Amino acid sequence: MTGGNKNDKVNMKTLAKELNLSTATISKALRDSYDISPETKLRVMEAARRLNYVPNAYASSLRKQSSNTIAIIIPEIADSFFSQAINGIESIVAPKKYHALIYLSHDSYEREASMFNDLASGRVDGLIMSVASSTQDTGHIKTLQETGIPIVFFDRVCEDITADKIVTDDYNSAYNAATHLLQAGCKNISLVTISGYPSILTAREQGYRNALTENGFVVKDAEIVTCSNKYTEENVNMIKAHLTTVKPDGIIATVEQLATATYLACDELKLQIPRDVKVICFTNQITAAILNPSLTTILQPAYDMGKQAAETLFGRLSGRLNEAKQELIMPSQLIARASTAS
Structure with a gap:
């Protein structure tokens, strides 16, 4: 594009395509934003004049208002x-x-x-x-x-x-949680987590895996239980099935509501915490200290x-x-x- 056509609507997307920049950069340059370099601002302003760009007055007024x-x-x-x-x-x-x-x-x-x-x-x-x-x-x-x-x-x-x-340092927190359980004598530690894609889940699982691997344990897929991120009876049943078949002696729960599900599953199976299985959870739950038994937690700021x-x-x-x-x-x-x- 070498010039503006009065029949064409020239907008920020047009300028962005012409200059091979993002529309966000164009918008900021036109508003003289501090985080756009003077050279880029000059390129944008020259292109705007050359292509007869006319700002949308209504949109501009909205942006200027807080x-x-x-x-x-x-x-x-x-x-x-x-x-x-x-x-x-x-x-x-x-x-x-x-x-x-x-x-x-x-x-x-x-x-x-x-x-x-x-x-x-x-x-x-x-x-x-x-x-x-x-x-x-x-x-x-x-x-x-x-x-x-x-x-x-x-x-x-x-x-x-x-x-x-x-x-927060999710990787290190999960690593420390697994190490804590190993130091408490656990030899078969499971991770109870939720389905989904948040960065925290990946980091927590990797910290768990690395702590066990570095201490000579092989982490099997069967040792990771994936639940829904809602409190449901289905989650309790999944954890009960896992406790029955895999028989972990330590559990790390990656989100708050899985601690409740784990405690209920242990109670229904007549397993005693911490004698039969030790439990640690990522939670800021203020009632953690008064649960029976009181819950070891990863406390996030x-x-x-x-x-x-x-x-x-x-x-x-x-x-x-x-x-x-x-x-x-x-x-x-x-x-x-x-x-x-x-």
Whole structure:
């Protein structure tokens, strides 16, 4: 394309194709954004003049206006991790006189994707999110990002998207959990996890596998139980069947609701924790200390992760944070209790 035709509608996509740039880069360059180089801004402005690009006045006015609202997308609210993370986010949002819209994906890709049309309408200035376990196609997230709305991921992130990410050390946490069980005398350790694609599941399974392999154990597929990410009687039955056939003497549960299912399965089989099987779980559940027996947990810094995610988002919104997108890893803590006692 060498010149504009008055009958052609020249928009940001046209400029992006002409210059081999993303629409997000074009949008930011036209808005004189701090994170676009002067050279790129000059190329964009010259192309805009050459092709007779005329901004959409209505859309521009919407972008210039702040809604003083951010969106938070989480898989569920019942999980104590997410409720604590929201408290951390609110600790930053409220003093800034912003509002937070909380969306629940219920761990559904379809439900998550349907929310993004609403977000792209100018209703929110930024987004903090933890992706659904069934999310593989991230096109809906990339499309929103191209509008210039900043996105910060926390806990469950999208590896194929360049964005700010606040995570915990899932690999090391699972490695330490398996090592803890080995030191407690376990020789047949199983991983009870959920189906889906979140980054946390991959990291936790790899940490579990490597800890056992490095200590001379061969991890068999039969030692990994994959449940649904909902509390159901089916999960309890799956764990009961596993306890009966594989007979593990140690279990690592990768998400909070699987601890309940494991305790119920052991109770129904008359297995005593920790005598017959030792149990450790990734959970921020405040009742862990008063369960019978008290539950050994991997405690994630949920509140601090939420707080940091909000601070990062507002740093992007204000322009104060203008360096490349960053990944911040916050350490978790193993809290040993009676469920893994020797």
